[in-house]
C-alpha cells in the first residue's frame with residue numbers, strides 16, 4: 001500500500017489545468033453518478049499491460065501508443081474506431097515483422113478527452129472566452145456560451161469510453177485482428193500509397209508463413225495468439241475528479257487502480273513534483289507515464305522515478321520524451337545516462353509530435369512528417385550512444401484520409417491542410433503517413449541494431 005495516499009489526497013496539493021466549473025453541486029452530482037458506475041477496465045488487465053511493459057523496459061519488446069490527440073463527441077462512430085484500430089494493427093505488424101520483437105499496443109482511445117491548454121482564455125474578435133478543454137469539459141464553438149464547462153459531459157465521456165472499449169474488445173478478440181486477415185486491414189486509401197504497397201508485400205509474406213505453418217500440421221485456426229490481440233487503452237489523467245471517481249480498490253490485492261483506462265499518464269504542463277497530478281498517479285497500481293519535455297534535467301527525472309516508482313517495478317513507469325527534433329539527441333542523452341546510473345527500470349518512449357507543432361502560413365496548427373521522423377531518429381541515436389533501448393513511440397493519428405500534418409509520400413503542403421482538417425485538437429497523421437512512419441521507425445531501429 002502506498003504511504004499517506006488515498007484516491008483524494010491530490011485535493012490537498014496545488015492543481016493546474018482544471019476547468020472553472022460554474023456550479024459545484026452539479027459537478028458533484030455527475031461525479032457521484034460516475035463513482036457508482038462499473039469500472040471500465042479491470043486491475044488484472046492493467047497488471048497484464050505492466051508485465052508486457054516490463055519486457056519493453058528490458059529491451060525485449062516495443063511499445064506502440066497511438067490514437068487521437070482528443071477524442072470527439074461528434075466524430076464518434078464504429079467506422080472511426082475501426083479505421084483507427086486498423087492502422088494501429090498495420091503499424092504493429094510492420095514493427096513486429098521488421099524488428100522481430102513483440103509490439104505492445106496501447107491506444108490513446110476510450111477516454112482521451114481532456115486537454116491541457118497553454119492559456120485559460122482565447123481571444124475571439126474583441127472578447128476573451130474560456131479555452132476549449134476537450135469535449136469532456138466544454139464545446140468547441142467560438143462563443144462564450146459553448147465554452148461553459150458542463151459536468152454532464154463527464155457522464156457522456158464515461159459512456160462513450162465504455163462503448164469505444166466494447167467495440168475495441170469485440171474487434172480485437174472477435175476475429176477482426178486474426179493474422180489471416182492481415183490484407184483486410186489495408187483499407188483502400190492506405191493501400192494505394194507506397195507504404196500501403198510495401199505493406200501488401202509484407203502481408204503476402206505473412207500469408208506464406210501461415211500456409212507453411214498449416215502445411216506442417218499446425219492448427220492456425222484455433223491458436224489464440226494468431227487470432228486475437230491485446231489493445232490496451234490510455235489517456236492523460238488530467239481531470240482528477242473524474243479519475244478519482246473511477247478509482248477502485250482491487251479485491252484480490254487491496255491495491256487502488258484507476259479503472260478509467262489501463263494506463264494513464266501525466267502531461268508536460270502538470271508534472272510538478274509537489275502537484276496534484278503526480279500525487280494522484282503515485283498511488284494507483286496502473287502502469288503510468290510521464291511526459292518529459294526539453295526543460296527536464298537528469299535530477300528532475302530521477303526525482304520523478306523515485307516518486308512514481310519507488311519500488312522500482314519494471315513496466316510501472318514509462319517516460320515519454322517530447323523535446324522537438326532539434327533538441328532530442330542532446331537533451332535526452334544526459335537523462336538516459338542519469339536514469340541508467342540510478343538503476344531505475346523505465347520504458348523510454350518517443351512522442352515525436354508535441355515538440356514539433358507549429359502554425360502554418362495559412363493559420364493551421366500542423367506538424368511535418370519529416371520533423372516527426374527526425375525526432376525519432378534523434379531518439380534512436382541518443383539511445384545507441386548511451387546503450388539503452390529505444391522502447392517505443394507515442395503518436396497522434398487517425399485511420400482517416402485527413403490533411404492535418406504536412407509531408408509524407410503524398411508531399412502534403414500548407415495549402416493542402418484546409419481540405420480535410422478535422423481534428424478537435426492537435427494535428428494527426430493520416431493513415432498513409434502513419435504506415436510510412438511505422439516502416440521508417442522500424443528501419444531506424446534496425447539500422448541502429450546493426451551499427452550497435
Ligand code: PEP
Nearest residue numbers: 069267268269291322354
Ligand atoms: C498530449 O499528449 O496530447 C499533450 C498535451 O502532450 P504534452 O503534455 O506532452 O504537451
Ligand code: CO
Nearest residue numbers: 069396425426
Ligand atoms: Co496532442
